[in-house]
Amino acid sequence: MPNPSEVKQKNKSNRLKYIMEFISEKLFLICALISVLSLFLIIGFVFFKGSNPFIADGYSFIDFIFGSDWIPSEDKYGIFPMIVASIYATIGALVIGVPIGLLTAIFLSEIAPKPIAKIISPAVQLLAGIPSVLYGVFGLAIIVPFLQNNLGLVKGQSLIAVILVLAIMMLPTIVTVAETAIRAVPKTYREGSLALGASPIGTIFKVVVPAAKSGIMAAIVLGLGRAIGETMAVILVAGNSLIIPTSITDSVRPLTTNIALEMGYAYGTHQEMLFATGIVLFSFILILNFVLAKISSKGGK
């Protein structure tokens, strides 16, 4: 027979264990909820600040979106030129960056001799981690003067400079993610296609790439996210003029750069309008992600 006091002791330590388990589980839950809390705080604060001029001060939201004058000193806040600039810059970067990135990813995963791929893949992966400011520095030092001299521009900082810098910047991201997706396509797909008499190249483009479609889409979305949100590199090469671009050689000011350039000294309504610019940028990203998700799910069927 065990000593009664010993049993009591054991129960006590067991109870302590249960309490510890309970507390730690709740602690872990709280940690997990911090990301939810952060998201709510970010959306809440940015939307609260950004919607204030339209709700409390009676500014027209339509004028804000479609107005073409941004003159804070005269109380004029129209961001249409910036919206257009952001859309052009993003589409342009996609048009150049996606094909080159995908060709590289296909090359590395399907064509390249193993030793070559083993050197290039990690190198490209590493380049995805290089601070984006450096792409801007490079753009200002090389791309801008190049455009200025070869296109005969007064100022090399232009929409096309932004497009080129963003396209280069998204390359490593697109290549890395797409390459992983293509490598994940089962070998049997390739074998089946080859056995049916398709050429190796035909197999790559008609079987392997379509099979990796969702991963490739993810690569594009990630590259896109990097391009739209990029700020500091873009300021350096955009020129930042407040005009609606009519040609790719015009100097532009995308949404992100507007925020970063003026946040330092803005106050009152002007500052709130910068938050409103942030909301537009935010919505822009949500819509693009949504559209791309739709495209890829349709393609999957």
Add this chain to the structure above:
Amino acid sequence: MRKFKDNLLLGLLWFGAFLTVAILLIIVGYIFYKGIGLINLEFIFGDYSPVGGGGIWPMIITTIYTIVISLVIATPIGILAAVYLQEYAKQGRLVRMIRFATESLTGIPSIIYGLFGAVFFVTTLAMGMSIISASLTLTIIVLPVIIRTTEEALKTVPASYREGSLALGSTKLQTLYKVILPSAMPGILSGIILSMGRIIGESAAIFLTAGTVAAMPEGIFSSARTLTVHSYLVTQESGDIELAAAIGIVLIVMILALNFAATFISKKLNKADY
């Protein structure tokens, strides 16, 4: 005809890959070529001087401050959050909400984080433009990275480890600390190192929350510049490409070192495990 088309496509693939490699080599090559002339001990360890010729030591210290502070906060929260999601949570609405929030945080651009940090930490919590405001903003930026990598690492721990430990009578908590976390360590560490890279490369969010004071920070409540912000400002304000490139070299070397460390750690610890 088919042969011709195939050769054309093959040529395109070679061309695309060649272009990518060439562009990226040119960028890195250019930055090293332009900046290497400035790199010496005085440049790295010297104090900043506004008239030029000074070093970047204050910016290196500021960068280290932001890395340390944000990771000290984000690492425990991120790891425990991942533990909850992987080991404790029952699939359901709550978990879906947490996952959704974490994924959404990954997609928010840095400038929006900057806006949030500027209104929340700088103004509302009255921390001012300071290293601490920037670090707290960065904490939220890297939190999803740490959660995701830790989750992936926890997934690779075989279920038999957990079962074995529980069968021997250990509690869930003991199993977690003595069995699961140690086996997931390499993955978790690589995640932390990746977050360091992310913090080093960040610029827009820091620009709006830490300000641009170019001096040795007196403490975590003073405004200061990180390396990336400094590299941006010298380019934007004085067009000093050489200096920006020299800072670029320091940044690239840091990122390289971190990546090697991550690869090394995960290889070494993986070997020790099996």
